[in-house]
Amino acid sequence: MNYTVGLKPRAIKDLKNLHGQDSSRIADALERLRSGMTGDVKKLTNFTPEYRLRVGQFRVLFEIESGARIVVYRVVHRREAYR
Secondary structure, eight states, X not given: OOOEEEEOHHHHHHHHXXXXXXXXXXXXXXXXXXXXSOSEEEEOSSOSSSEEEEETTEXXXXXXXXXXXXXXXXXXXXXXXXX
16 A cells, blocks of 8 residues: 655654765655555554654654555654654
């Protein structure tokens, strides 16, 4: 199943602040996520947004909205992801 991926303004700002190799790895992971929820995806308990995608030391925090739409809220280092 193919999803559409939307980025919140804060996620766009997070991506702009990353270095070249990290941002390209995350972009590749988002492309794989778009084409079928592949990768290290985990449903979080008692946390909003509901899902996380692990990309090395970074976490992509997102939710799945109505059907086939993924909304990315944050892209942060793992030490800051769950605060």
